[in-house]
Amino acid sequence: MVVGAFFFSLMSLFVKLLGVRLPSQEIVFIRAILTTIFSLVMLRRAKISPWGSEKRLLLQRGFFGFVALSCFYFAITRLPIAEATVIQYTNPIFTTLLAAFFLNEKIKGRLFGAMAISLLGVLLVTRPGSLLGSEGLDPIGATAGMVGAILSAAAYITVRKLRNEPPLVVVFYMAMFSTVGSLPLAAPYAILPMGWEWAFVLGIGVTTQIAQIALTRGLALVPAGRAMTITYVQIIFAAIWGIVVLKEVPSVTTLVGATMVALGSIIAARIR
Numbered sequence: 517m518v519v520g521a522f523f524f525s526l527m528s529l530f531v532k533l534l535g536v537r538l539p540s541q542e543i544v545f546i547r548a549i550l551t552t553i554f555s556l557v558m559l560r561r562a563k564i565s566p567w568g569s570e571k572r573l574l575l576q577r578g579f580f581g582f583v584a585l586s587c588f589y590f591a592i593t594r595l596p597i598a599e600a601t602v603i604q605y606t607n608p609i610f611t612t613l614l615a616a617f618f619l620n621e622k623i624k625g626r627l628f629g630a631m632a633i634s635l636l637g638v639l640l641v642t643r644p645g646s647l648l649g650s651e652g653l654d655p656i657g658a659t660a661g662m663v664g665a666i667l668s669a670a671a672y673i674t675v676r677k678l679r680n681e682p683p684l685v686v687v688f689y690m691a692m693f694s695t696v697g698s699l700p701l702a703a704p705y706a707i708l709p710m711g712w713e714w715a716f717v718l719g720i721g722v723t724t725q726i727a728q729i730a731l732t733r734g735l736a737l738v739p740a741g742r743a744m745t746i747t748y749v750q751i752i753f754a755a756i757w758g759i760v761v762l763k764e765v766p767s768v769t770t771l772v773g774a775t776m777v778a779l780g781s782i783i784a785a786r787i788r
Contacts, residue, residue, distance in 0.1 A: 517738070517746040520730035525753030527723040528597055529761060530716040535593030538709065541702040543720070544586050548694035550721025551728070555688035568685040573678050577686060578693025580671035585694060586701075587664030594657030596764040601754035602641045602774045603661035605747070608781040609634050610669035618673055621739065630783040637776025638662070640769045675735045683732035687725070748778045 527547075534543050559566045568574050591600045609631050616623035643652040671690075678686055709717055735743050751774055758764035766774075 517731065517734035517743055518749055520727045520734060521747040521750035522753055523723040523727035523730070524747075525601070525750045525757060527720055527727060528592055528601060528754055529757040530719045530723065531589055531592050532597050532762065534709070534713055534716045534720070535589070537713070538707050539702065539705045540589040540593045541586065541698050542706050544582075544589050544694060545698040545702040546717050547585075547720045547724050548582075548691050548698055550718075551687065551691035551724050552695050554721060554725045555684055555691055559684050559688060562682075562684065564682050564684060566685060566688050568681050568689070570678060570681060573674055574681065574686065574689040575693065577671055577674040577678065578689040579697075580667050580674060581690040582694040582697045584664045584667035584671055585690075586698070587660045587667065591657045591661035591664060594654045595661065596653075596766070597758045597762060598751065598755040598764065598766045598774070599641050599653055599770055600657070600661055601751050602770070602777055603638060603658060604665050604668065605751055605781075606634055606638055606662070606777055607665040607668040607672070608748075610666050611672050612781075614669050614673045615676065615739075619676060626783075630780040632780070633783065634777045634780030637773040637778075637780065640773030640776065643769060672735060675732060679736045683729050683736070686732050687728040690728075748781065751778065 531540075531543055534546075556566060588600070588604055591603065594600075595603075612621075612627065613623070613631070615621040616627075641653070642655075642658045675686060731747070734746070737743075738746075755766055755774075758766065
């Protein structure tokens, strides 16, 4: 889970750098087509059929993953990378809630207190309506980020139900669904990458493949709520990339809010 978080943070950095000029749906398509190719090559080498046995759940995971990915990439292009990552990582709270309803994992009343802490943290990060007198984040980007977090939780719950499918098959279905789904949205506004952008394109494909496999394997071995809590280390990685590479220094309210978001999910995991 930690390895997956590190490579996802690198992927977010490459998306941010590409998003300066390229539309977010084109970046989704680039990631999807590269991941599809990598997955097919690895499936062939492992002599595993790419189609799996639980096609309905695999397609469901592909749909949720594609829409969540689209929302997250859109948010990254409109928000500082640390803030976009914090909003995305409210998903462990939603994962825990959905796991209770759809996987029959036990839930206790104190979970709602943990959820309140995390959501208050999101308010501090997004600063809607110039909260505390500071300039708020772009509301469209912040909303897209929250929708992406909820749908990411739905995708993770589906992965949890697919624990008997090989991780490469699960990754392949999301990549295939994202390729088909993003193509008509990306084609009308496509811009050809130039110079170093090609390195970022390749970087997105490689880091995504490593991160997806690590995450899928981790989710198969660890209860959903606890597993997603571990990935909060990605917020730290994202903040480092933001400071060192993008010169985006998180505000005090962002740091406090990020701490509250992480704390809420950690409490939820310990309760469960």
